[in-house]
Amino acid sequence: MKSENDNFAPLQFLASWQWTRLRYEILKKFGRRCQCCGATPDDGAVMHVDHIKPRSTHPQLSLDPDNLQVLCASCNNGKSNLDETDWL
Numbered sequence: 001m002k003s004e005n006d007n008f009a010p011l012q013f014l015a016s017w018q019w020t021r022l023r024y025e026i027l028k029k030f031g032r033r034c035q036c037c038g039a040t041p042d043d044g045a046v047m048h049v050d051h052i053k054p055r056s057t058h059p060q061l062s063l064d065p066d067n068l069q070v071l072c073a074s075c076n077n078g079k080s081n082l083d084e085t086d087w088l
Contacts, residue, residue: 013055018063023049026068034072035087036079045072054081 039045050071061067
């Protein structure tokens with residue numbers, strides 16, 4: 001079954017109201033600490049909201065809060081879309 005998110009190109013998705021609102025809620029819920037390494041913006045880290053199961057392979061989970069975690073840019077880039085580790 002196709003979801004509403006299937007029509008979003010990657011940049012359109014990241015700019016969408018649905019994603020920016022959910023991203024904000026996840027950052028409020030989990031804070032500004034990487035759930036993998038513990039880095040924070042105070043350490044110079046840039047924080048990302050990561051899809052545990054990647055959007056590229058699980059588009060139906062794009063806006064599922066249970067599929068999101070806070071990672072620093074370094075951990076998120078290292079994870080890429082090749083790993084589905086849930087650091088919660």
